[in-house]
Amino acid sequence: DAGVIQSPRHEVTEMGQEVTLRCKPISGHDYLFWYRQTMMRGLELLIYFNNNVPIDDSGMPEDRFSAKMPNASFSTLKIQPSEPRDSAVYFCASRQSNNRNTIYFGEGSWLTVV
Amino acid sequence: GENVEQHPSTLSVQEGDSAVIKCTYSDSASNYFPWYKQELGKRPQLIIDIRSNVGEKKDQRIAVTLNKTAKHFSLHITETQPEDSAVYFCAASFPSGNTPLVFGKGTRLSVIA
Numbered sequence: 001d002a003g004v005i006q007s008p009r010h011e012v013t014e015m016g017q018e019v020t021l022r023c024k025p026i027s028g029h030d031y032l033f034w035y036r037q038t039m040m041r042g043l044e045l046l047i048y049f050n051n052n053v054p055i056d057d058s059g060m061p062e063d064r065f066s067a068k069m070p071n072a073s074f075s076t077l078k079i080q081p082s083e084p085r086d087s088a089v090y091f092c093a094s095r096q097s098n099n100r101n102t103i104y105f106g107e108g109s110w111l112t113v114v
Numbered sequence: 115g116e117n118v119e120q121h122p123s124t125l126s127v128q129e130g131d132s133a134v135i136k137c138t139y140s141d142s143a144s145n146y147f148p149w150y151k152q153e154l155g156k157r158p159q160l161i162i163d164i165r166s167n168v169g170e171k172k173d174q175r176i177a178v179t180l181n182k183t184a185k186h187f188s189l190h191i192t193e194t195q196p197e198d199s200a201v202y203f204c205a206a207s208f209p210s211g212n213t214p215l216v217f218g219k220g221t222r223l224s225v226i227a
Contacts (some may be wrong), residue, residue: 031214033214041219041220042218042220043158043203043215043217043219043220045214045215045216048214056214076199087147091157091158101146101148101207101208101213101214101215102160102163103214103215104160105157105158105159106157107156108156108157
């Protein structure tokens with residue numbers, strides 16, 4: 001398996017622009033997580049899905065952030081409008097329902113908003 | 115909800131020495147504790163995990179200990195090597211169900227040759 005695939009790997013955008021980050025989870029995994037990593041806050045859970053349904057979005061910082069999972073193999077995280085403080089690495093991760101809670105991370109999307 | 119505290123935030127050791135990273139958790143119902151290693155510019159990757167029915171687990175040079183009474187767990191790396199330099203994250207959760215992992219803020223380990 002290719003693992004969790006994220007795109008783009010790097011994005012630099014101007015403040016006010018819309019940013020869309022994409023994720024393909026590992027095939028067969030029914031949980032998908034979006035994390036944000038910064039030096040100050042570490043790894044923060046933004047939102048997660050189970051069987052394509054959002055379960056908990058309490059970590060989404062503001063209404064400017066939204067996430068969707070239209071099918072089992074694709075999810076997006078959108079920021080509109082983007083601000084400099086959104087600059088971070090955004091990780092997508094997935095896991096399979098079983099008796100372990102191990103999650104597998106993608107390579108991350110490095111976002112810089114100038 | 116669960117809260118995980120991790121210490122220290124940075125740690126420097128001489129090559130060959132041991133390194134210990136400690137975490138505490140708040141929810142006594144948590145019973146799954148993984149550790150992730152993140153090398154510079156890379157994704158976090160699982161290196162070892164432990165469940166609450168076990169007090170210690172070892173895998174070559176790394177080991178994890180768990181004290182459920184005190185609600186803390188630790189990562190031990192022996193005979194450190196330069197390639198052990200990375201950021202290490204602890205996490206806690208229930209082993210199944212809908213609860214996601216809650217991560218500590220990470221420890222930046224530097225192994226000095």
